[in-house]
Amino acid sequence: MKTILAYSAAALAVFTGAAYAEPGVSKDTIKLGSYLPLQSGLAAGATQMKEGTEAYFKWVNDNGGVNGRKIEWIVENDSYNPQQTVAVVKKLVDRDDVFAVVSTLGTVTNLAVLPFLAQRGVPVINPAGGHLNLNKPKDKNVFGILPLSSEIGESMADYALNKLGAKKIAIFFQNDQFGKDQRDGAVEYLKKKNMAPAAEASYVPADVDVSAQVIALRQAQPDAVLLAVIPKHGSLFMKEAQKLGWKPKVVGHNTMADPVVTDLAGDALEGIYVNLMTAVDSMNTPQVKQANEILAKYSPKTKPGYYPYLGMAGAKIFVDGAKKAGTDLTRSKLIKALEDMKHIETGLVPPLEWSATYHGGPLKFGYATWEGGKLKVLQGW
Numbered sequence: 201m202k203t204i205l206a207y208s209a210a211a212l213a214v215f216t217g218a219a220y221a222e223p224g225v226s227k228d229t230i231k232l233g234s235y236l237p238l239q240s241g242l243a244a245g246a247t248q249m250k251e252g253t254e255a256y257f258k259w260v261n262d263n264g265g266v267n268g269r270k271i272e273w274i275v276e277n278d279s280y281n282p283q284q285t286v287a288v289v290k291k292l293v294d295r296d297d298v299f300a301v302v303s304t305l306g307t308v309t310n311l312a313v314l315p316f317l318a319q320r321g322v323p324v325i326n327p328a329g330g331h332l333n334l335n336k337p338k339d340k341n342v343f344g345i346l347p348l349s350s351e352i353g354e355s356m357a358d359y360a361l362n363k364l365g366a367k368k369i370a371i372f373f374q375n376d377q378f379g380k381d382q383r384d385g386a387v388e389y390l391k392k393k394n395m396a397p398a399a400e401a402s403y404v405p406a407d408v409d410v411s412a413q414v415i416a417l418r419q420a421q422p423d424a425v426l427l428a429v430i431p432k433h434g435s436l437f438m439k440e441a442q443k444l445g446w447k448p449k450v451v452g453h454n455t456m457a458d459p460v461v462t463d464l465a466g467d468a469l470e471g472i473y474v475n476l477m478t479a480v481d482s483m484n485t486p487q488v489k490q491a492n493e494i495l496a497k498y499s500p501k502t503k504p505g506y507y508p509y510l511g512m513a514g515a516k517i518f519v520d521g522a523k524k525a526g527t528d529l530t531r532s533k534l535i536k537a538l539e540d541m542k543h544i545e546t547g548l549v550p551p552l553e554w555s556a557t558y559h560g561g562p563l564k565f566g567y568a569t570w571e572g573g574k575l576k577v578l579q580g581w
Contacts, residue, residue: 222530224299230522231272233298235288236305237280241405242430244460245507246305250275252508253303255498256515266522274298282312289313293320300325300534303514307331307377314339323534326514330381336560343538345513345549347477347561349378353385355565356426356451356475361393364449366424368398370417372437373428375402382428382453398422403433414440427452435464442468454478457568457575459503469570476566478509479548480575487547513548550581
């Protein structure tokens with residue numbers, strides 16, 4: 201599945217020379233790429249991420265583009281299959297000639313192609329996932345905007361223990377790098393407190409029933425449960441717990457702030473606490489208001505939330521960096537411009553502090569709770 205955002209218009213600035221040696225850069229366009237699991241257990245989130253990113257690029261194009269150039273964003277489906285990711289990335293780089301990769305999704309899929317993209321020197325902005333190589337990258341061409349999954353798990357365990365007063369903590373996690381890194385961070389934090397999880401249970405994205413896992417965790421009688429999950433399975437967990445009349449305190453990954461969970465879980469969400477590493481639509485800031493207006497105009501069926509904001513944050517950072525790099529846009533100039541931006545405030549993710557030696561995500565988190573079908577922010581960045 202492929203979506204191409206292309207807008208042809210006369211360049212608003214005058215460029216000299218008929219040819220541009222840099223891949224993906226022409227007189228009036230900048231060609232970008234992405235790979236998203238649009239046909240997989242992560243399809244709902246991937247689709248929203250695509251819609252948010254597309255909406256932002258449409259808005260940029262309608263407002264003059266980047267130094268006169270319009271953005272063409274080519275999205276390939278990788279089905280959350282690393283082998284497929286390798287194939288589509290080679291297509292994007294070798295056939296489509298993309299200048300950079302912006303706003304992708306999937307820990308294992310991103311990890312599968314980082315060596316190839318580093319070898320080719322292709323800038324990668326916002327490879328969304330939870331691994332060290334994505335969120336505190338060593339590769340010069342990679343810029344992560346999310347925290348480490350282990351740090352998220354540590355933060356959720358700390359919140360359950362110190363803010364919610366939990367004495368026994370259980371963990372429900374996705375059985376891949378995304379979920380296991382969060383689980384490991386929580387376990388390490390508890391270990392420092394001379395504690396261990398009261399119980400653990402896992403699932404894989406293809407699972408359609410988590411009732412056995414909920415029953416198993418309930419038997420351990422924890423007073424708090426950490427959810428290292430995607431929206432579908434976090435919602436299944438909450439609905440199963442509601443059926444059983446089981447009401448532990450629940451602290452969930454930021455994915456549980458996504459508006460889709462209200463459709464999937466309904467009032468079973470009431471009272472769940474959510475770790476925030478992206479904005480929520482109830483935040484009353486100029487950046488969030490602008491993001492909501494852009495979504496309303498260019499993707500009106502997309503509800504503001506985790507995945508659209510995450511995609512938009514990557515798109516915004518690329519645009520700001522490319523503008524700063526100037527009209528003679530090259531990959532090396534983009535990388536230097538991003539490093540020179542230092543303190544980056546998108547308003548859609550916590551502040552970033554990039555430099556020539558650090559291309560990683562933030563260390564600050566917020567927290568919110570679902571209350572009456574809406575997210576109430578309890579702690580900001």
